[in-house]
Structure formats: structure tokens, C-alpha cells
Amino acid sequence: MDVVKAVRHYITKMVSEHEGMKVLLLDKNTTTIVSMVFSQSEVLQKEVYLIERVDVAQREPMNHMKCVAFLRPTQESIEALIAELKEPKYAQYDLYFSNTLTSSQLEQLAHADEHEVVRQVQEVYADYLAVDHNLVTLNIVGCLAPGRDSWRKPCLDRTTEGVVSMLLSLKKTPTIRFAGKSDVCKRLAADVAYIIEREAELFSFRQTHDTPPLLLLLDRRDDPVTPLLNQWTYQAMVHEVLGIHNNRVDLSGVPGASRDTKEVVISVDADDFYKKNIYLNFGEIGENIRTLVAEFQERTKSHENIESIADMKAFVESYPQFRQMSGTVSKHVTLVGELSRRVESGDLLNVSEIEQEISCQSNHSEVVQKIREQLSNPKVSAQNKTRLVLLYALRYERHSNSAVSEFVEHLFREGVPDRLRSLVSAIIKYAGSGAAQRQSDLFGTRGARGIFRQMTGGLKGVDNIYTQHTPLLAQTLDLLAKGRLKDASYPFLRGSPTPDRPQEVFVFMVGGVTYEEVKAVHDFNDANPAMRVVLGGTNIHNFKSFCEEIETFAGSTGAASGRGRYA
Known part of the structure; x- marks a missing residue:
């Protein structure tokens, strides 16, 4: 269950199968995949003379060199490769693709190989970004269709490909559970399960444990608080x-x-x-x-x-x-x-203290007064003023004396851009208490024994006011380890309950993960040596990219990938 090791293995095998100097030909996607696990100097030490991009047509021909091509099977890369094969720049090509080729793509490549320079075509399964040994991302921002609990189709396809590739690279055939109220998690679970059944031969791995591994699909909207907080690790x-x-x-x-x-x-x-x-x-x-x-x-x-x-x-x-x-x-x-x-x-210590009070305590009148002070504080950025209002809106959206409207007006008077102010209403649509897909009582407002209390332990033993908050994922993993993760809340789509807890778990969060959750997984793995958790998400969020995620859901942008726009 080491994703860096898995990707490094594939790349090492590609460039080491043939002795002698060679050219490594990549596309924009595989360039990133390789660079995440190898430095350029490490690649060059493996008898790679040169690293080139297939989408750069003006390259010097080297008819005496062999070429190892590692590409994502996108239409753009296939078209660039077809042009390459019709006028080959190298003596021989070994083609590796990061995921499955269609029969049509294979036919197009065979037809283009007029000079018979292609020696072999192979599919490898390194179609994701291995950020760390237990962390995967796909760099997708804005995966939901505007205003609906459904996928944007290109994002669903890319996510399915990435998750399946990760499972194949780790040689795991999992049972699948998903957040029961999330249609996007259910759809992803169904698509992954369908491919596992369709490609049964590819997934016929020898089981290494008595209990099969688990793929657990979660929805970012079930915990919108974690990506809104300033961080201190x-x-x-x-x-x-x-x-x-x-x-x-x-x-x-x-x-x-x-x-x-x-x-x-x-x-x-x-x-x-x-x-x-x-x-x-x-x-x-x-x-x-x-x-x-x-x-x-x-x-x-x-x-x-x-x-x-x-x-x-x-x-x-x-x-x-x-x-x-x-x-x-x-x-x-x-x-x-x-x-x-x-x-x-930016007066971040004071801002962060208030964020933690909103998230982990319950003194409405005191919080309102402190937010008013920070909204008038010239040192606090427009982004951090908005952050406080977003957290307040999630926590107190239904409070009888809610000050959301007052705060939005205050943001206007402070010159905060419309784009940021509009996020206040957008986040309630995205993940407010009335959102159909949210199944957690995030702030414990439905009674003292709510999920919030389980997450924070009621603040006992907390010695750092800036790190009181614990992400919902930490509690979910704890319940899983204790065998108390309810089937009704996290139903099985593939496989069925077993008396033993899984020893290998891949958690994938639709809508993106955070580095606070990465730390939670690290701490969980340390505390539970009999279990191993790998975390993945459509993206790794900070506040800026999470704002773009919300904005896309609200329907005001068409961007589906890339960095956040909020500076």
C-alpha cells in the first residue's frame, strides 16, 4: 500500500527494460506523474539521454536513438503520437500508456506505424499523482455539476480511471463502501465496481489478507469546515x-x-x-x-x-x-x-483563534462580537474575513439571531469583492445543514452526543487553541477500526460486511482532501499498526481551491481543473 513505490516501479521498469541510452517521451500529464516520484537527475541516471514532450513537434531527429514513450491515452496525446509515428524521429519506439487503450486507439496507432518502428505497446497503471507514500490526487477542481448532486461527466470519467489505476497498481481487489446520502459517491462506486467485474482477469490478484481490502468513498460536502480553516502544521x-x-x-x-x-x-x-x-x-x-x-x-x-x-x-x-x-x-x-x-x-493568530471557537465551541454572542472586530481590522485580508463569515454561516445559518446578513453587508462596506461575498450563499447550497447529501451533525447541534462531541472530545486535554478542530475523517476511521461504521450510513456496493476489520483501506474523497486530513491518516496509521490507510481525493485543497470548488457548484465558473483563482 505504497503509491510512490508503485509508480516508481512502473517507470523504472519502462526505462530499464532495454540497455543503452534512450529518449523518454512524455506528455503534459505523464510529465507530472513522473516528476512527482523521480527527480530529473534520477531519471537521467537510468540511461535516459533526453526527456522530451510528444506535443512539441519541433524536436531534433535522432535516428540512432531508441525511444520509450509514456503517455496518458487522451485524444490529444494519441493524435500527437500518430503524427510522431508517421514521421518518426527515433529508430525504435516502446509505447507505454498510463491506462487502458480503446480498440479504436490501437487501430489508429497500428495504421500510423507505416515505418514499423513500434516494438511494443503496453498498458501500465500509473494514472494518478502520488504526492506521498499514502496520498493520491488527480488535480481536479470543480467535479460537481452546478447546483446538483451529480458529476460533471469528464470529471467522473477521469476520477474512475484514476481510482481503478490506483487499485491495479497496488494489486488490490476491494470491497466498496460509500457515503450513503451522496449520489456522486454512489455513482463512482458503481462505475468502479463495473470495471472491476468487466476486467475480472486484470483484478485476479492473490489475496494477501483474510479480509479483503476496502475502498471507502466519501463526499467533501459532509465536512465543509476542514478546508475553511487556517492551518498550523x-x-x-x-x-x-x-x-x-x-x-x-x-x-x-x-x-x-x-x-x-x-x-x-x-x-x-x-x-x-x-x-x-x-x-x-x-x-x-x-x-x-x-x-x-x-x-x-x-x-x-x-x-x-x-x-x-x-x-x-x-x-x-x-x-x-x-x-x-x-x-x-x-x-x-x-x-x-x-x-x-x-x-x-495578516493577524492570523487572532483570525485562527476565532475560527476554532466557531468550529469547536458554542458562544454565539461572543463569536459575533469577535467577528465584527475582525471584519473591521485593516490587517485581516478579504480572504480571511470571508473565511470567518463562511464558517459562521455554516455554524449559525439557522440561529434565531443569525448575523449572516449583517456580516455580508459588512464585507461589502469593507470592499470585499463580489466573488468572495457570493460564496456565503453558495456554501449553504453546497453543504449547509439542509443539504440532502450531508449525513453528519457537523457541529453537534442535534444534541450533546452528536458527532461534533465525538470529534473533539468536548475539548478535554486540548492544549493548543489553534488546533482544537479534528476533521470528520478522523472519527470515520476510528469507527471503521472499531467495527462501528454503520452499514446504513456507509452501505456496501461491492462485497458485504465481515466480522473482521479490513487491514488495508483506500479512502477517496470526492470534492478533494486537505493536508489536515493527511495528518489525520498519518496519525491513524501510527496508532493502528494492524491497519494501513491510503488517502486520495479529486484535489488537495487549501482555502483558495475550495472556494473554486464551491463556486463551480454554484454555477458561476466553468473551470474543472487547475489551481484556485482566489488570491
Whole structure:
């Protein structure tokens, strides 16, 4: 159950099957798939002479070279490959596709191979982005049809392909459960189950445990609060404040960022500091970055005096590690420095404290007064003012003294753009208490024993006011581990209940996941060594991308993928 290992295995096999130097030909999709699990230098070390894009027609012919092509079987890539085969630039082509080819596509390729340069065609199952060893995304924003509990068809097709590919790459044939009130989860479950039955030969894996693995399909609308909150652990905070896209952070707009840190890669496999600190809170990160800088300064001093051949030899031998540490220090000092600046300039501590009070406590009059103060605070951004109102609207939409209208008017007076203000009504349609697909009592308003109380434990033992909130996913996994996840709420579409809990679980959330939920899965895996959970979603959200998800549902944008538009 390691998605990075699974994708790396496929790519390694592709480029290692044939000895000698070769060209690796990719498209825009597979370029991202490969770059998530391999650095360019790692690929080049596998006798890959050059990495090219199939959609770039103006490439230098190399008739003496072999070509390994790894492509998604989209119409765009198939057409580019057909043009390539009609006028081949390389001596031989080994074609690998990240998912299943149709018979029509195979016929088109065979017809285009007039020069008989294609040696083989294979389907591999690496049709998803492996962000981390237990995290998958498809980079889809806006998967729901406007105003309806139904899919946008291209998004359903892409999601089905991604989920099926993930199962095949991990060699798992699962039972399937889904959020019972969600038609989109039910439809995805049906489509995945249909393909498993249709391609029974592909899914005829030897079972490694007595209890079959589980695919659990959830709906983002069942917990709209988690993606609205500011975050305070390192990975989640970087994504919330700066944005992580395909394990890269754009720092081009950060004051004082050096030329080498305009865009940085953050990956647990390539960065020990990031790996050790990924789930720590911001205060701990500050202390650890000081330690990292001090360690680097000590190592620098040891190389200041090179007086002999032996000194020079020792320096040269340690230079790669020295240079790597220099890059690591520079990157994380820039990241933490910018996070600290944003926290201070945007008054994020006060904003976050109020967010947690809205989410985890119940003092309406006090919350109203605090929100009024922040809406008038010139340091608080329009985005964070809107964030507070969205959380309030979800929590108190039916309160007898609800101040939603007052707050929306206040946003108008503060000059908050229409696009942000319109989200207040949109989020109620998307995931308000009256939404048909929402099956959780998110704030415990239906009694003291509601889900909210189970999620937070009533705040007992909470020693950090900024991290009181626990995502609904944490409770769902806990119930699953205890065998108490109700069949009525999460029915089976494929397979049936068993007395034993599953040992391998793939959770996929329609509408996107968050890095707070990634941490919840990490903590669950640590606490339950007999179970292994892998998390996936149509996207990995921060506030900006979640706003786009809501906006798409409201019907005011046609974008179905890409980064959020809310700056």
C-alpha cells in the first residue's frame, strides 16, 4: 500500500527494460506523474539521454536513438503520437500508456506505424499523482455539476480511471463502501465496481489478507469546515499560505527570495528536514529551523581553513552533502520566514483563534462580537474575513439571531469583492445543514452526543487553541477500526460486511482532501499498526481551491481543473 513505490516501479521498469541510452517521451500529464516520484537527475541516471514532450513537434531527429514513450491515452496525446509515428524521429519506439487503450486507439496507432518502428505497446497503471507514500490526487477542481448532486461527466470519467489505476497498481481487489446520502459517491462506486467485474482477469490478484481490502468513498460536502480553516502544521500551513502544487511551492512573489528559491520542491523523499517536521506545529518548526541553521554554520566553519591536500580532499568528498544542506537551509529559512511574515501582517493568530471557537465551541454572542472586530481590522485580508463569515454561516445559518446578513453587508462596506461575498450563499447550497447529501451533525447541534462531541472530545486535554478542530475523517476511521461504521450510513456496493476489520483501506474523497486530513491518516496509521490507510481525493485543497470548488457548484465558473483563482 505504497503509491510512490508503485509508480516508481512502473517507470523504472519502462526505462530499464532495454540497455543503452534512450529518449523518454512524455506528455503534459505523464510529465507530472513522473516528476512527482523521480527527480530529473534520477531519471537521467537510468540511461535516459533526453526527456522530451510528444506535443512539441519541433524536436531534433535522432535516428540512432531508441525511444520509450509514456503517455496518458487522451485524444490529444494519441493524435500527437500518430503524427510522431508517421514521421518518426527515433529508430525504435516502446509505447507505454498510463491506462487502458480503446480498440479504436490501437487501430489508429497500428495504421500510423507505416515505418514499423513500434516494438511494443503496453498498458501500465500509473494514472494518478502520488504526492506521498499514502496520498493520491488527480488535480481536479470543480467535479460537481452546478447546483446538483451529480458529476460533471469528464470529471467522473477521469476520477474512475484514476481510482481503478490506483487499485491495479497496488494489486488490490476491494470491497466498496460509500457515503450513503451522496449520489456522486454512489455513482463512482458503481462505475468502479463495473470495471472491476468487466476486467475480472486484470483484478485476479492473490489475496494477501483474510479480509479483503476496502475502498471507502466519501463526499467533501459532509465536512465543509476542514478546508475553511487556517492551518498550523508545517505541510498544511505551507499549502494554506503559499500553495503546494505537485510538490512545488512558488516563491517568486516572496520578498527577498533568492534566484535559487523562486520555486522550491518539498518532498519527504528528497528532504530530511521536511520529512521530520512535516506534521509539527509552527512553534516547533521555528525552533527546529534555528537548529538547522546553527548546524549548517558549524559545518561551514569546518571548511573555512583548507590548508592541505587532505583538507581539500575532505572538502571535495563532502561537497555534495554540503551543497545539498546549503539548499535545504536556504529553502526552509525562506519558507518559514515568509510564513512568519504572513502570520504577523495578516493577524492570523487572532483570525485562527476565532475560527476554532466557531468550529469547536458554542458562544454565539461572543463569536459575533469577535467577528465584527475582525471584519473591521485593516490587517485581516478579504480572504480571511470571508473565511470567518463562511464558517459562521455554516455554524449559525439557522440561529434565531443569525448575523449572516449583517456580516455580508459588512464585507461589502469593507470592499470585499463580489466573488468572495457570493460564496456565503453558495456554501449553504453546497453543504449547509439542509443539504440532502450531508449525513453528519457537523457541529453537534442535534444534541450533546452528536458527532461534533465525538470529534473533539468536548475539548478535554486540548492544549493548543489553534488546533482544537479534528476533521470528520478522523472519527470515520476510528469507527471503521472499531467495527462501528454503520452499514446504513456507509452501505456496501461491492462485497458485504465481515466480522473482521479490513487491514488495508483506500479512502477517496470526492470534492478533494486537505493536508489536515493527511495528518489525520498519518496519525491513524501510527496508532493502528494492524491497519494501513491510503488517502486520495479529486484535489488537495487549501482555502483558495475550495472556494473554486464551491463556486463551480454554484454555477458561476466553468473551470474543472487547475489551481484556485482566489488570491
